[in-house]
Amino acid sequence: MTMDAVRDxxxxxxxxxxxxxxxxxxxxxxxxxEQAARLEERPDVPDWCVPSLRRQAESCxxxxxxxxxxxxxxxxxxxxxxGAAGTRLTAD
Numbered sequence: 001m002t003m004d005a006v007r008d009x010x011x012x013x014x015x016x017x018x019x020x021x022x023x024x025x026x027x028x029x030x031x032x033x034e035q036a037a038r039l040e041e042r043p044d045v046p047d048w049c050v051p052s053l054r055r056q057a058e059s060c061x062x063x064x065x066x067x068x069x070x071x072x073x074x075x076x077x078x079x080x081x082x083g084a085a086g087t088r089l090t091a092d
Contacts, residue, residue, distance in 0.1 A: 011078045018071035025064035032057035 036053035039045045 011074055011081070015071050015074045015078060018067050018074065022064045022067045022071065025060045025067065029057040029060035029064065032060065 032053050036050045036057065039053070040050050
């Protein structure tokens with residue numbers, strides 16, 4: 001295995017990890033929105049709480065989109081690098 005192939009495999013692995021983090025962040029956003037919805041009608045909840053949870057959920061969604069984009073760019077780069085080397089990387 002050449003050094004370039006090792007780097008390409010590391011990039012492929014990084015792409016997988018980025019995509020896994022997208023799922024984690026999307027799940028966090030859903031949980032924050034659910035918590036905000038549960039607290040919204042409660043009179044004992046401070047005024048700042050629900051909007052704060054919703055802003056955090058939006059931040060998670062934005063971060064997930066950013067990571068999804070990064071993973072996509074990394075995937076295209078890895079595919080081009082593998083194609084230039086005459087190899088095709090596949091997920092295990």
